[in-house]
Amino acid sequence: MSRPTRVTHIALLLASILFSVINATPTSRSASTITVKAGQSIQSAINQAANGTRIHVEAGTYAEQLLITKDGIKLVGKNAILVPPETYATNLCTGLAGPLQSDTGDTQAGICIYGSGVVLGPPLPPSDGQEHRKVTCVGAYVKDVSVEGFEVNGFSGLNIAVVGAQNAEVRKNKVSDGFRYGILTVGSKKSLITRNTVSSSDLKFIGICMDDKSDVSVTQNEISAYYIGLCVQTNKADVGHNKVSNICIGAFVDPGIDGASLTHNKFNGTNPICVFAGLGSIGIAVVGATNTNVQHNDVSGISDGKIPDNIAAGIALFDAPPTNATKNTVVFNTLQNNDVDLEVLAAGPNNIAHNICSQPGPGCK
Numbered sequence: 455m456s457r458p459t460r461v462t463h464i465a466l467l468l469a470s471i472l473f474s475v476i477n478a479t480p481t482s483r484s485a486s487t488i489t490v491k492a493g494q495s496i497q498s499a500i501n502q503a504a505n506g507t508r509i510h511v512e513a514g515t516y517a518e519q520l521l522i523t524k525d526g527i528k529l530v531g532k533n534a535i536l537v538p539p540e541t542y543a544t545n546l547c548t549g550l551a552g553p554l555q556s557d558t559g560d561t562q563a564g565i566c567i568y569g570s571g572v573v574l575g576p577p578l579p580p581s582d583g584q585e586h587r588k589v590t591c592v593g594a595y596v597k598d599v600s601v602e603g604f605e606v607n608g609f610s611g612l613n614i615a616v617v618g619a620q621n622a623e624v625r626k627n628k629v630s631d632g633f634r635y636g637i638l639t640v641g642s643k644k645s646l647i648t649r650n651t652v653s654s655s656d657l658k659f660i661g662i663c664m665d666d667k668s669d670v671s672v673t674q675n676e677i678s679a680y681y682i683g684l685c686v687q688t689n690k691a692d693v694g695h696n697k698v699s700n701i702c703i704g705a706f707v708d709p710g711i712d713g714a715s716l717t718h719n720k721f722n723g724t725n726p727i728c729v730f731a732g733l734g735s736i737g738i739a740v741v742g743a744t745n746t747n748v749q750h751n752d753v754s755g756i757s758d759g760k761i762p763d764n765i766a767a768g769i770a771l772f773d774a775p776p777t778n779a780t781k782n783t784v785v786f787n788t789l790q791n792n793d794v795d796l797e798v799l800a801a802g803p804n805n806i807a808h809n810i811c812s813q814p815g816p817g818c819k
């Protein structure tokens with residue numbers, strides 16, 4: 455090796471070390487942590503946090519609505535309980551789940567993670583049975599936000615909403631009594647909703663709903679006492695290893711949804727209100743969806759006391775004209791103690807085989 459080359463090498467080496475030192479500055483800043491104690495405001499910690507900041511929230515009850523619109527915010531709660539403030543303020547998630555039925559204003563969110571330049575679909579009319587506003591366009595996704603270890607209770611619309619986010623994680627939270635939704639992810643990419651407990655003290659509307667652009671995973675959550683446990687409105691959604699109980703409908707796969715996967719979930723028990731109100735009950739409802747992969751789920755105790763004309767079935771497939779349920783795969787599921795284990799009301803073709811039923815017969819395949 456000639457001398458000049460060696461010098462060049464050393465110079466390059468120095469340059470690269472220098473470069474990485476300079477580059478390290480934002481990294482060290484991004485590793486910073488802010489601690490919030492009981493009595494302090496979580497939102498003001500979020501407001502002052504730089505990209506990559508972990509915000510540790512200590513034990514306490516915090517009466518706030520939180521809005522996260524910055525990249526890299528990691529909210530970590532330790533026995534931290536978020537409840538509605540005395541009066542709600544308007545923020546980006548206001549009205550996301552429509553107006554309140556009693557005409558007392560819009561629905562509100564507990565934690566609202568929101569991208570920039572998000573354009574929502576039309577406001578919902580103030581009628582019953584509405585879901586949420588759609589996301590029609592996202593300017594820039596808010597990236598790498600995570601929310602972990604919180605208890606979020608009793609917000610009037612959604613306990614946690616993820617809107618126009620990328621790589622958001624909602625993990626190990628305990629959310630209860632979100633009036634219309636426990637957790638909603640809408641218009642986002644690569645959302646991960648995992649290991650949360652979602653419950654309500656009576657029968658609220660939707661436990662976890664995914665209405666994303668792509669790549670959503672909803673895994674290992676426990677959901678109970680919702681009209682719909684899991685609402686599946688994203689193509690190729692990955693819905694696995696969840697436990698859903700005490701519901702009217704365990705999982706509802708919407709018309710037109712293609713390639714969702716529901717595997718290794720456990721659905722058990724119809725909520726008595728669904729029976730009382732004559733709403734019927736279904737563990738997994740595939741309604742006008744295609745290529746859904748329903749495998750290795752365990753569905754039990756779906757019953758409305760066998761009221762004639764109601765449907766109470768472990769797994770049911772329906773057409774939703776003009777969108778039919780076709781090319782769905784329903785295999786290796788275990789169905790026990792349901793009024794009807796498997797109800798196929800779709801013309802097909804669908805692949806239904808190898809399921810284990812407690813009432814073997816023509817209905818069970």
Ligand SMILES: *[C@@H]1O[C@H](CO)[C@@H](O)[C@H](O)[C@H]1NC(C)=O
Binds near residue numbers: 505506525526597
């Ligand atoms: C935040 O940091 C991440 C990772 O370093 C980066 O990809 C992203 O662009 C940053 N966002 C902003 C707004 O600076």
Ligand SMILES: *[C@@H]1O[C@H](CO)[C@@H](O)[C@H](O)[C@H]1NC(C)=O
Binds near residue numbers: 722
């Ligand atoms: C349903 O599952 C839940 C949670 O896994 C469990 O606590 C409950 O006992 C089950 N109920 C029935 C009727 O099996």
Ligand SMILES: *[C@@H]1O[C@H](CO)[C@@H](O)[C@H](O)[C@H]1NC(C)=O
Binds near residue numbers: 778
């Ligand atoms: C959907 O199914 C219905 C019968 O349930 C059938 O009459 C109709 O032609 C089907 N539509 C399409 C688009 O296949």
